[in-house]
Amino acid sequence: MSAAAKNVIATGTSSGLGFEVIKQLLEKPEPYNFILGARDIQRTQSAFDDLKYDTSKHTISLVPVDFTDLRSVQLFVQQALTNLGPHKLDLLFLCAGMVAPAEGPSPHGSQWCAPYVVNHLSQHYLVHLLRETLAACKSRIVVVSSGGIRNVRNQDPTTLDVDLKANSGADHRVVYSASKFVQLLGAHYWRRALPECTVVAVSPGLIPDTKLAGKDMGLTMNMPDAKTVPEGAENLLRAWNVSDFPSDPQQIFLTSWGEWWPKDVYALSLDPALQDKWCLSREEIEKTEGLSA
Secondary structure: OOOOOEEEEEEOOOOHHHHHHHHHHHOOOOOEEEEEEEOOHHHHHHHHHOOOOOOOOOEEEEEEOOOOOHHHHHHHHHHHHHHHOOOOOOEEEEOOOOOOOOOOOOHHHOOEOHHHHHHHHHHHHHHHHHHHHHHHHOOEEEEEOOHHHHHOHHHOHHHHHHHOEOOOOOOHHHHHHHHHHHHHHHHHHHHHHOOOOEEEEEOOOEOOOOHHHHHOOOOOOOOOOEOOHHHHHHHHHHHHHOOOOOOOOOOOEEOOOOOEOOHHHHHHHHOHHHHHHHOOOHHHHHHHOOOOO
16 A cells, blocks of 8 residues: 655745755655645746656645735635645645845835745744644644844844834845744744644755855855755755654754754744744734735
8 A cells, every 4th residue: 555645735845945845855755745835836837847756646736825915825825725625734844935135115015024024924824824724633834944043133132123124224134034033933932832733943054056045145155064955955854754852842943964953042032922922813913914804
């Protein structure tokens, strides 16, 4: 009897590390059913078709989504759950990411800059919308984080209130570190709010050969500890199956070397009050982002 396919909903897999993660899984003997959010369906479909993967074993369903727009996230979740049907959701993979300065108004009228909406708010809202399914299925939630979480401006969380606002003028490095730090707050929040699920944050390492890291952040393969995109994807995939969890439930952050980061690395993110401040309820998000009827 063939093994049952694992069912995965994922963001940020149209290119870069996320695409490479799916590519590597398509080469494995275990079957997968992927439900993938994508902005450009045609281009993404063509990229996956070019892989010539075994369609008798794996399935890929592409669902349109724009993570700068929370209404688009609502539609994505509705269609993703329709595609999932009665099957168990084994894993939610949150890999969408954006690098940009906080310049100009935010798309769709948010008070927050677009990278914050993409890197945290939209994916946090997505988890809210999937919450019942995740809890019922006891799913694993893998959050693609970054060592950049250590670079919050002045090591002062109150700077987040300034830097992450639309048109704050904060440069792309400040915004990226701040938004990924808040995303990590979200991982801690969901670890507490969804005790039925396994929540793992993971760093891919220093990966210069992606649009996000190379063009936008100025990273190069000459830097110490630089890793290739395939290596970065392998690092992320450890979080899909890791089982040797530390006894301390707050130690949820897996390094690119496959070790559990000590809590002093991300100590600023461990404050439950700070987590609650930045991880709004579904109702609060819908009210503040103008989604309520």
